Amino acid sequence: MSFLPEALRLHREPLEERMAAATGHDALRALERERVGEDGFLALLSPAAGQHLEAMAGRARDLTLRRFGRTVSLFTPLYVSNHCANHCRYCGFAAPNSIPRSRLTMDEVRAEGEAIAATGLRQLLLLTGESPARAGVEYLEDCVRVLRPLFPSIAVEVFPMATDDYRRLAAAGVDGLTVFQETYDPDLYADLHPAGPKRDYTWRLDTPMRGAEAGLRVVNIGALLGLTGWRREIFVTGLHAAWLMKRYPGVDVAVSLPRMRPHAGAFQPASPVSDRELVQAMTALRIFLPRLSITISTRETPSFRDNILPLGVTRMSAGVSTAVGGHAKAGETGQFEISDPRSVAEVCAMLKSRGYQPVFKDWEPLEASA
Amino acid sequence: MEHTDIFELGGKRLTSRLFTGTGKYGDDCLIPAVCEASGSQVITVALRRVELDGRADNVMRHIPGHMTLLPNTSGARTADEAVRIARLARAMGCGDWIKIEVISDNRHLLPDGYETARATETLAKEGFVVLPYMNPDLYVARSLADAGAAAIMPLGAPIGTNRGLRTEEMIRILIEEMDLPIIVDAGIGTPSQACQAMEMGAAACLVNTAIATASDPVLMGRAFGRAVAAGREAFLAGPGAVSSLARASSPLTGFLGETGGAA
Ligand code: SF4
Numbered sequence: 198m199s200f201l202p203e204a205l206r207l208h209r210e211p212l213e214e215r216m217a218a219a220t221g222h223d224a225l226r227a228l229e230r231e232r233v234g235e236d237g238f239l240a241l242l243s244p245a246a247g248q249h250l251e252a253m254a255g256r257a258r259d260l261t262l263r264r265f266g267r268t269v270s271l272f273t274p275l276y277v278s279n280h281c282a283n284h285c286r287y288c289g290f291a292a293p294n295s296i297p298r299s300r301l302t303m304d305e306v307r308a309e310g311e312a313i314a315a316t317g318l319r320q321l322l323l324l325t326g327e328s329p330a331r332a333g334v335e336y337l338e339d340c341v342r343v344l345r346p347l348f349p350s351i352a353v354e355v356f357p358m359a360t361d362d363y364r365r366l367a368a369a370g371v372d373g374l375t376v377f378q379e380t381y382d383p384d385l386y387a388d389l390h391p392a393g394p395k396r397d398y399t400w401r402l403d404t405p406m407r408g409a410e411a412g413l414r415v416v417n418i419g420a421l422l423g424l425t426g427w428r429r430e431i432f433v434t435g436l437h438a439a440w441l442m443k444r445y446p447g448v449d450v451a452v453s454l455p456r457m458r459p460h461a462g463a464f465q466p467a468s469p470v471s472d473r474e475l476v477q478a479m480t481a482l483r484i485f486l487p488r489l490s491i492t493i494s495t496r497e498t499p500s501f502r503d504n505i506l507p508l509g510v511t512r513m514s515a516g517v518s519t520a521v522g523g524h525a526k527a528g529e530t531g532q533f534e535i536s537d538p539r540s541v542a543e544v545c546a547m548l549k550s551r552g553y554q555p556v557f558k559d560w561e562p563l564e565a566s567a
Numbered sequence: 568m569e570h571t572d573i574f575e576l577g578g579k580r581l582t583s584r585l586f587t588g589t590g591k592y593g594d595d596c597l598i599p600a601v602c603e604a605s606g607s608q609v610i611t612v613a614l615r616r617v618e619l620d621g622r623a624d625n626v627m628r629h630i631p632g633h634m635t636l637l638p639n640t641s642g643a644r645t646a647d648e649a650v651r652i653a654r655l656a657r658a659m660g661c662g663d664w665i666k667i668e669v670i671s672d673n674r675h676l677l678p679d680g681y682e683t684a685r686a687t688e689t690l691a692k693e694g695f696v697v698l699p700y701m702n703p704d705l706y707v708a709r710s711l712a713d714a715g716a717a718a719i720m721p722l723g724a725p726i727g728t729n730r731g732l733r734t735e736e737m738i739r740i741l742i743e744e745m746d747l748p749i750i751v752d753a754g755i756g757t758p759s760q761a762c763q764a765m766e767m768g769a770a771a772c773l774v775n776t777a778i779a780t781a782s783d784p785v786l787m788g789r790a791f792g793r794a795v796a797a798g799r800e801a802f803l804a805g806p807g808a809v810s811s812l813a814r815a816s817s818p819l820t821g822f823l824g825e826t827g828g829a830a
Contacts, residue, residue, distance in 0.1 A: 262780045263729055266591020319618075446672035447644050488674055552593040560642060561615045563651045 199403050200440055204381055204433065212239070212429045219243035228256055233485050238435055241481035242428045250477055257480035257509045260487040269548055270490075270512045270556045271541070272320035274354070275309055276521045277301045277340055281326025283393030285379070287421065287457060287464045290326045292393065299521050300325075300332055303343050310344045312524040316516050316541035319558040320350040322375060327356035327395060334362045341369040350560045352415060356394070357404040363411030370562060373415035374408035376401065377453065380424045381433040389424065405437075409445040414560070416441060416448050417492060422475070423457035423466030431478045435485050442486070451490035451512065454479055456497070472501055476508060483509035495537040502537055503547055516541035572799065574770060576748060577664055577696030577717050579635055583608050584765065585795040586637065586750065587788065588775025589626050590616070597784050598629040605788035606796075610634045611666055611773065613641040614656050637698065639666040646685035653690050665690060666720065667699040676726045680707035684714050691715025700752055703737035705744060712747055719747050720773065723764065724754025729777055731760040735767070742768040758787075758794030765798025 216239060224246035227237030240246060241253060278300035281290045289296065301309065313321065323340060325332040332355070341351055352373030353366060363374065380386050383398050390396045405416045418437060420430040434452055441450045454475060457466040470478070482489060492512040493502055502513065517535050518524055539547070545555045574581040587607040589598060602610065610630055617638075618625045630636065638656035643649035646669060653665040667690070669682040683699045684707065691697050696717045701707055703721035711719055721738050724730035731754060732738065742749050748770030755761050761772045774791050781787035 263776060266776065266780050267593030268591060442674050446674050449673055488676075549594060554593050554595060556616065558618055559615055561617075561619070561652065561655065563648055 198406070198444070199399070200406065200437055201399050201402055203436065203440060204402060205383070207433050207436065208381070208383060212432055213426065215239060216243040216428055219245055221245045221248050224249050225252070228252055228484070235436070238481060238485040239432060241484060242432055242477065244428075246481070247473070247477055250473065250480070253480040253484065254476065254508050257483040258507045260483055261507070261509050261511065264488055265511050266554075267552055268554045268556045269506065269510060270320065270559050271318060271515050271544065272322055272350075272352075272512065273313055273316075273318050273514055273516050273541070274322040274324050274519070275306075275313060275344075276324045276519060276523065277306055277309075278325040278328065278332035278336075279521045280328035280331040281393075282328050282330070283326070283395040284391050285393075285395060286389050286391070287379075287424065300336075301340075301522055303339055305522055305525070306340050306343050308525040309522060310347045313516070314347040317545075317557055318516065318541055319348055320352075320560075321348040322352045322354055322373075322514075323371075324354045325356070327393070329356050329394075334358065334365055337366060337371075338369045341366065341371055345370045345562070349558050349562050352417070357401050358407070360407040360410045363408050363413060367412050372413060372560060372562070373417065374405065374413050375417040375419075375451075375453070376404040376408070377419045377421055377455065378402060378434075378437075379421045381420060381430055381437070382425055385425050405441055406444070409441060409448045414447075414449055415451060415490070416445075417451035417453055417490070419453035419455060419492075421455055421457060422470045422478075423468055425468055427468065427470045427474060427478055431482065435482050438482075438486060438489055442488075449490055451492055452482060453492040453494065454482075455494055476505060479505065479509050495535040498536045499539055499547075503551065506548070506551060506553060513544065515539070515544040572803065574748070576770075581608050581635075581771075582606075583792065583795070584771040584799055585761070585792050586611065586752075586771055586773040587778060588773065589613070589630070590641075590775055591779035592784065595626050595629040598626075599631050600785045601778060601788035602631050602634060604785045605778070605792035607788070607792065608633070608635055609637050609664075609771075611637040611639050611775070612661075614638050614652050614661075615642040617659075619655070619659055635664060636661050637664045637666050638662075639668050639700075640686070641668050641670075643667075643669050643686075644671040645669065646682040646689070649682070649686040650689050653686070653695060654693075657695070663694060664696045664698065667697060678702055678722070680704060680710075683707070684710045687711050687716050688714035691717075698750065703734045703741055705737075705740055708741050708745055708747075712745060716747060718750050718770065719745060720750045720752040722753040723751050723760070724756075726753045726776075728754055729756025730754055731756055732764060735763075738764070738769070739767055758790045761791055762794040762798035762801075765795050766801045768802050771795070 219240040223240035227233050227240045279290050354375040386398045438450050490511045491509050493510045494514045495517040548555045583606040585607045586609040589612045638661045640649040640652040649669050667686050669679045687697045687699050698718050699711050700720045708719050724733040750771040751764040751769045752773040756777045778787045
């Protein structure tokens with residue numbers, strides 16, 4: 198099984214036309230329903246639904262509160278290698294960009310892990326560029342062994358792997374996977390990935406499924422917003438998430454809403470997404486999938502992150518450096534510029550002042566405690 | 568007032584029949600005040616959220632010492648995982664009570680009865696006071712009782728929905744058929760719903776979301792404490808039978824008399 202037939206079907210559908218035809222009344226009808234189906238989701242993403250953003254926000258807030266309470270799970274990425282074999286036109290780590298390349302030694306990984314753990318964080322996202330040759334499964338297993346005593350939850354955002362490799366990582370103590378499709382539009386995808394293994398649209402599309410098959414507990418997907426029309430991308434992302442939830446009911450499916458940030462390359466967003474639009478995207482997703490985890494990264498500004506907090510956010514990154522080894526030492530080039538440079542303590546203080554509890558730990562690893 | 572209505576469970580004597588939770592609070596500092604206002608004496612805590620090495624900012628710090636801890640196995644997808652979490656909870660000093668939650672469907676968060684019964688059996692044998700969270704199904708309830716459960720915790724509606732006693736008829740059957748205490752868990756959204764469960768004869772109610780996500784959790788905790796007590800009293804008082812026919816206080820056929828009448 199694969200999400201591919203569904204993705205291709207949606208690619209052929211005139212979704213923009215259907216959204217343009219949806220009325221504010223359609224959006225309000227969707228808001229009144231206990232369960233919103235595909236048509237309702239489409240109506241909530243339509244331009245007409247934009248007039249009802251306040252009502253959408255209210256519903257999204259209520260649903261989030263019921264399911265998740267006033268809690269936000271905090272994590273931080275740890276970049277362990279920026280070697281990359283791909284030529285993604287929108288990324289600072291792309292192979293043709295001449296930036297210093299490095300891969301952390303295990304001592305450096307430990308130092309980074311300790312620096313992060315000292316801030317109180319317990320959930321880690323391990324990142325690399327995509328270079329199985331320089332930072333492959335064995336290297337990641339080594340990293341996890343070093344980091345496991347410090348972090349009860351470790352997820353990876355690395356190159357797409359085969360199911361068996363995910364099983365190996367799971368056995369080492371990895372419990373989550375993040376993989377962004379970047380764009381669900383296969384033509385644009387081909388255009389943005391001119392060279393490198395990432396050119397394979399289908400292999401990437403089925404990555405979350407393989408992670409779920411391998412028994413990972415959390416699978417986080419998303420489209421890079423700004424590459425093309427966001428309404429279509431969010432619609433397909435939502436259906437992809439729903440598809441995963443249905444097939445893997447034991448997996449916690451999460452969606453990230455990364456907006457493009459300035460970076461070392463020359464590529465700039467073709468279709469920038471406004472704050473208002475991002476809120477519409479997020480609240481529509483929440484209303485369509487009330488149990489979805491939604492992640493907001495430090496790509497967003499502090500004030501924006503603070504204000505969208507109640508509207509559906511359940512996970513946030515904090516204390517972020519996107520540079521390899523950026524926690525223990527400063528001055529490297531990051532993958533992209535972050536907009537929220539606040540420390541973990543500052544983000545926690547903000548959450549508390551708004552009546553939210555930062556959650557550092559939400560999983561107790563069982564493999565070691567059997 | 569002297570409490571004469573004691574709820575005995577797992578060797579403890581409880582005067583409050585409201586169990587509370589620790590999840591979903593905007594600030595765990597509210598927990599002591601909620602415990603006090605509600606009168607609750609039993610509180611559930613997800614072990615997955617607890618820092619086992621006793622770090623400073625820890626939910627356990629906020630739980631008043633007199634409370635009976637009911638660690639739960641939230642996050643467990645199989646009986647095996649639930650058993651390991653339970654053992655961890657005991658090893659870290661959380662006591663012998665354990666609420667079994669085995670959920671492998673994150674969409675609806677419905678408990679898996681078969682795996683729950685398996686975990687219950689193992690843990691009851693190890694001396695735990697096992698309180699399994701379950702779908703209100705009579706057969707599952709019986710297998711949980713056979714497995715050694717100390718009480719049965721059927722859901723009123725799916726977790727966190729605040730939809731009330733959607734499973735009322737099934738819970739009523741459990742109350743009638745089972746000899747174990749029935750503690751309604753999940754779905755209760757308002758004090759009146761908790762009151763209704765108690766009037767039906769539930770032994771206790773566990774309420775988390777409705778209190779933790781209220782605008783004023785302390786006030787809501789107090790309201791739930793009172794509602795549960797009121798429902799319990801109503802149950803003990805034995806409500807008058809309900810009839811759909813109006814009964815005139817002077818019977819319409821009284822003129823017929825006890826005896827006599829022409830043949
Ligand atoms: S997006 Fe990822 S795969 Fe593409 S160039 Fe950047 S690091 Fe490499």
